[in-house]
Amino acid sequence: MIHNSKIMGVRSGTQHRFTGIWVVVVKERVFVRSWENKPTGWHHAFLKDSTGAIQVSGREIAVRAKRVRGKRLMEAIEEAYAEKYNTKASLKYVRGFRLEQRRMTTMEFVPV
Numbered sequence: 001m002i003h004n005s006k007i008m009g010v011r012s013g014t015q016h017r018f019t020g021i022w023v024v025v026v027k028e029r030v031f032v033r034s035w036e037n038k039p040t041g042w043h044h045a046f047l048k049d050s051t052g053a054i055q056v057s058g059r060e061i062a063v064r065a066k067r068v069r070g071k072r073l074m075e076a077i078e079e080a081y082a083e084k085y086n087t088k089a090s091l092k093y094v095r096g097f098r099l100e101q102r103r104m105t106t107m108e109f110v111p112v
Contacts, residue, residue: 001056001057001059002023002025002030002056003025005023005056005057006022006084006085007020007021007022007023008020008021008022008023008032008054008055008056009021009054009055009056010032010042010046010052010053010054010055010109011042011052011053011054011055012042012045012046012048012049012050012051012052012065013045013049013051013052014052016042016045016052018053018055019041019042021034021042022081022084022085022093023054024077024080024081024084025080026073026076026077026080027076029108030054030063030108030109030110031068031077031080031106031107031108031109032106032107032109033077033081033097033102033103033105033106033107034102034105035093035096035097035102037101037102037105043105043107046065046107050064050065050066051063051064051065051112052064052065054109061111062111062112063109063110063111063112064109064110064112065107065108065109065110066107066108066109066110067106067107068106068107068108074103074106077106078094078097078098078103081094081097082094
């Protein structure tokens with residue numbers, strides 16, 4: 001399901017609205033990165049409250065967000081973004097996701 005979805009809805013807590021973001025799967029684990037990383041955005045909301053939900057194919061799944069570290073895992077996530085989002089229009093974003101400021105926003109969503 002998530003493997004094939006280009007956009008997935010995420011919501012921290014229960015009060016926020018769902019926001020559509022790009023998602024990748026590496027070793028059967030779900031990862032996301034923030035592009036803008038605004039103080040009012042989904043990434044900061046998950047830093048304050050790690051519980052929330054994802055929306056995929058009409059289903060809502062409760063999750064907990066975890067920060068991600070580790071060079072090999074980060075590189076695998078970047079490769080997954082490059083493979084999945086491989087159109088000419090997506091290239092700017094795939095490259096941008098490799099910048100340190102965006103790498104630091106990487107989160108894993110674990111089902112609760």
